Amino acid sequence: MSMPDNNDIEDPEHADRLKLFSALGSETRLRMLEKLTEGEMHISELARELDISVPVAAKHANILEAAALIQRKVYGKTHVLKLNNRNLFNALDMFAPSKTVEIEKGATLLETLKKVAVVEVRNIRGQENVVSTNGEEGFFVYEVNGEFSDKTVSNFTFDKNSTVMWKKLEPVSVLKVKVKVRDKGPEN
Secondary structure (H helix, E strand, O other), X not given: OOOOOOOOOOOHHHHHHHHHHHXXXXXXXXXXXXXXXOOOEEHHHHHHHHOOOHHHHHXXXXXXXXXXXXXEEEEOOEEEEEEOHHHHHHHHHHHOOOOOOOOOOOOEHHHHHHHHOOEEEEEEOXXXXXXXXXXXXXXXXEEEOOEEOOOOOOOOEOOOOOOEEEEEOOOOOOOOOXXXXXXXXXXX
């Protein structure tokens, strides 16, 4: 029996990883992504900002687009690029350990989590909240089949096979605001 090949590109998840890491493996593409954090940009404007030619910028944009890290809108001959924030953040999900668990229909998410992890639960304002997963304290949220739920872990029940993404909210900045305070002018 042969061992599975780690380079098997038949696995769509593996192919997505290769595209992602290939896209992030260039200083020029990283600079493009950094510039796009400021907002949408015409590809020619981006090329000018990075001091590269438009054809070179277009080549790099194609790679970022194939990795779903940016989105492109075309208006005639004008190409406008913007970050695909969701995919950029979801790219990190591939590093999460994956576990499979079998449960009875109607089991809660909390019961399910307890089968695959050490969870600490505290009652906060009348609701059970997970405050630690495998010894890691923090604030946790979850998605079931790609959708966030407004139910607590004790109230969410399973009635079909699902994939849960259990996420610890990390202090990642989404906006840096530099506040400059000036003295008040003279009062009238």
